[in-house]
Amino acid sequence: MSLLSTTAFSSAVEQKLHTLRLLLESYERESVDSGWDEFIQGLTIILDTIEAFSRQTRDRCEKQYADDASAKEQNLILYGKTSIQLLNNLHTHYFALLDKRAQEPEHFLLPTIQYVASQMDDSVRATLLPDFEYNYGYVGLEGFVTKILAPLEQELDKTTNDSWHERVAKISRWTVLRQYPMMERKSVLCLCVLAHEIAHFVDHHENLYVNHLPSKLDEKSFNDLVKQLCEMSLPAAVGGSNPQLTLESVFTQERIRTDTLTECLKRVENWTREIIADILAVHAIGPAYYFSLCEFFARAAAENRPAASHPAMAFRMNLILDELAYLGYFSAETAISSLLRDAKTLVSAEESKTEHSGPDMVAYQTLKSALSAMQGGIRIFCDKFSYKATKYQREVSGAVVALSLGVVPIEEHPRQLSGGKPNTVPAVLNGGWELYKTRYSDFAGLFDPQVSELAKLDDLNQLLFKAIESTEAVRRWDRTR
Amino acid sequence: MIRSPEIFPRSLRYALLANRVVAVLSQLKKNQLPPDRATTLNEAIVFLNDTLEGRELSKSLEVSERAVQQAAAYGEAIRAISLNVSAGNSDVDQELRGLASIAKHLQQNEVVEANEIARLESFFANVREISLTQRNSIPEKVQYGM
Numbered sequence: 001m002s003l004l005s006t007t008a009f010s011s012a013v014e015q016k017l018h019t020l021r022l023l024l025e026s027y028e029r030e031s032v033d034s035g036w037d038e039f040i041q042g043l044t045i046i047l048d049t050i051e052a053f054s055r056q057t058r059d060r061c062e063k064q065y066a067d068d069a070s071a072k073e074q075n076l077i078l079y080g081k082t083s084i085q086l087l088n089n090l091h092t093h094y095f096a097l098l099d100k101r102a103q104e105p106e107h108f109l110l111p112t113i114q115y116v117a118s119q120m121d122d123s124v125r126a127t128l129l130p131d132f133e134y135n136y137g138y139v140g141l142e143g144f145v146t147k148i149l150a151p152l153e154q155e156l157d158k159t160t161n162d163s164w165h166e167r168v169a170k171i172s173r174w175t176v177l178r179q180y181p182m183m184e185r186k187s188v189l190c191l192c193v194l195a196h197e198i199a200h201f202v203d204h205h206e207n208l209y210v211n212h213l214p215s216k217l218d219e220k221s222f223n224d225l226v227k228q229l230c231e232m233s234l235p236a237a238v239g240g241s242n243p244q245l246t247l248e249s250v251f252t253q254e255r256i257r258t259d260t261l262t263e264c265l266k267r268v269e270n271w272t273r274e275i276i277a278d279i280l281a282v283h284a285i286g287p288a289y290y291f292s293l294c295e296f297f298a299r300a301a302a303e304n305r306p307a308a309s310h311p312a313m314a315f316r317m318n319l320i321l322d323e324l325a326y327l328g329y330f331s332a333e334t335a336i337s338s339l340l341r342d343a344k345t346l347v348s349a350e351e352s353k354t355e356h357s358g359p360d361m362v363a364y365q366t367l368k369s370a371l372s373a374m375q376g377g378i379r380i381f382c383d384k385f386s387y388k389a390t391k392y393q394r395e396v397s398g399a400v401v402a403l404s405l406g407v408v409p410i411e412e413h414p415r416q417l418s419g420g421k422p423n424t425v426p427a428v429l430n431g432g433w434e435l436y437k438t439r440y441s442d443f444a445g446l447f448d449p450q451v452s453e454l455a456k457l458d459d460l461n462q463l464l465f466k467a468i469e470s471t472e473a474v475r476r477w478d479r480t481r
Numbered sequence: 482m483i484r485s486p487e488i489f490p491r492s493l494r495y496a497l498l499a500n501r502v503v504a505v506l507s508q509l510k511k512n513q514l515p516p517d518r519a520t521t522l523n524e525a526i527v528f529l530n531d532t533l534e535g536r537e538l539s540k541s542l543e544v545s546e547r548a549v550q551q552a553a554a555y556g557e558a559i560r561a562i563s564l565n566v567s568a569g570n571s572d573v574d575q576e577l578r579g580l581a582s583i584a585k586h587l588q589q590n591e592v593v594e595a596n597e598i599a600r601l602e603s604f605f606a607n608v609r610e611i612s613l614t615q616r617n618s619i620p621e622k623v624q625y626g627m
Contacts, residue, residue: 071507075504078496078500078609078613081613082493082497085493086488086489086493089486089487089488089490090488092486093486093488094486135482137482137483137484138483138484139484139485140483144488147488147489148489151489151493151494151498152497154497154501154520154521155497155501179484210546213544213545213546214544215544216543216544217542217543217544219542252559252563254559255556258535258539258559259556261538261542262552262553262556265544265549266549268544269549273483274483309482310482366544
C-alpha cells in the first residue's frame, strides 16, 4: 500500500502539465529565434505525448486490473511516478535553458559559431547561453524528442505514436547549446575556450569517440582497485566479538567488480571525449586555445587533480602542447614559440607528479597507453583545418600589427586600400593572444596614462569582437555574391 | 564540460520495461495471450542478453560504445538475483542464462512450466522494484550562508 494515493499522482501530473504549458506559452511569445522556436515545438510534442501516456496508461490499468486492486495500484503508481519524473526533469533541465535564453540578448560571437556548426550540418540549431556557474559547457541534443519519447512507445497507442513521429520529423535533429560564464561575455581572449565546446559538437556529430575508445581497461590497475575495495573494512560493531566485516562480505565480489567496471568505463568514455575535444580545439585555433585554457584554469583556481568528467589539468595541458609541437610551433620562429617551449618543460614535470587513485588511476593507465593511437587518428581527421605554424606565420603578424596600432584587424593586410581578404577567426584570436602575451606594452602605450590597465584590456577585447563580427559579415557578403 | 541532462534516466526505462514483462508473464501464467507478447518478450531477451554481455565485459574489460549500458544492466541483474536467490540459482551466470532461455522458449510459443514463468516474473519484478528505488528525490535544499 502506498503512502500517497494514486489520485494524488494523477492530479499532480495534470497540474504539472498545465503549468508547464503556461510557462512554455510565455517563452514562445518572447522567442525571436528560429532555433528556440523549434526547441519549444519539441517540448510541446513531449508534453502532449506525456499527457497521452498518462491518460492511456490510466485507462488501461482500470480495464486490465479491474479485478486485482493491488496490481492496479502498483501500475498506476509506476506510471504516475514516470510522468512526474519526466515533467520534473524537463522543468529542471530544459525550461531552465529557455529561461536563460529569454534573459540574454544574442551574443556577438553567435553568427560565427552558427557558421562553424553549419559547416558540419546546416540543420543544426546552435546557440550560446551565459551561465552563472563559473564554467564552460556543451549541451548537445540530438533528436532529443525521440530519445525522450521512444521508451514510452510500447505504452502508447498507434495513433499517438504516429502523431509524435510525424511532428518530430518537421523539427531539426540537432539543438546545440554552448555555455560560458556570464562574467566573461565581453572577453574574446577568455571566450577562446569555447573552441573546446564547439569541438564537443564535432565529436558528437561525427561520433569520433566511438572509433577512438581504448580497446580495454588497464587490467592491473582495475584488478588492484577491485581487490582493494573488496578488502575494505566496514565499521566494526562497538564491543562486539564478531569477525571484521569487509565490503565483499556484504556485497559480493561480483557486484563490487561490476559497479567498479561501470564507474571506470564511464570515466574512460568521459576522458576520451575531453581528450578529443582538446585535440580538435587546438588544431582549430592553434596556440590561442592553449593560452585561453591556461588562463581559465587560473581564473577557476583549478587544482591539478583528475575528476570523473575530465583528466587532470597537467595531463590536458601536456597533450595540447604535444599537438602544438606536432603542428610545428616549437620549431618554427614565431613570437610565441619560446613561451610554448618553456611551458612544455614545466607542464611535463608537473604531469609526472599528478596523483591518481581509484577509478581515476584505471582511466589514466588505460588512456595513457591508448593516447598515441588516439592522437594519430584525430590528427588525420583535423588535417584539413589544422592551424599549423606555417599558417600562423603567414596570417597572424598582420593582425598583431593592426591591434598594436589600435586598429580593428578585419583584413589580412590592413594597409592595402582594396582587394583585401578578411582575416580568419584563428588569425584574429591568435593576434589578440600574441599581442597580449608578447607586445601588450605597445598597445597599452596608445592610451592616455590615466586609463586603467583593465580598461585598456577591455578595449583590446572590443577590437577583437569588432574584428570577428566584421570578418564574418564580409564572409557572408562574399557568399551572397 | 559535457552536460548531459538526463530526462529519461536508465533506471526509469528499466522499470517500465520490467513492468511490461511482468504484466505479460502474469497473463501467460493464466493461459492468456496478450497482444504485445512477442514485442515485450523480445525486449526481455535484449535486456537479458545485455546483462550477459555485461558479465563478459567484467572479465574481458573491453571498452565499447555500449559497454556502460551493458555493465549497468548486469549490475541491475545481480541485485535482482540476489534479492531472490531461493527462487533460482545462486550462480549469477547460470541463472541469467536460464532466464534468457525461458524467455526465448516463451517467445517461440513453446510450452514452459508455470514455475519457470514465475521465476522469470520474479526476476523482472525485482528489476522493477530496484530500478524504481534508484530515484533520488530531494524534498528541500537548505543552504546556510556564511
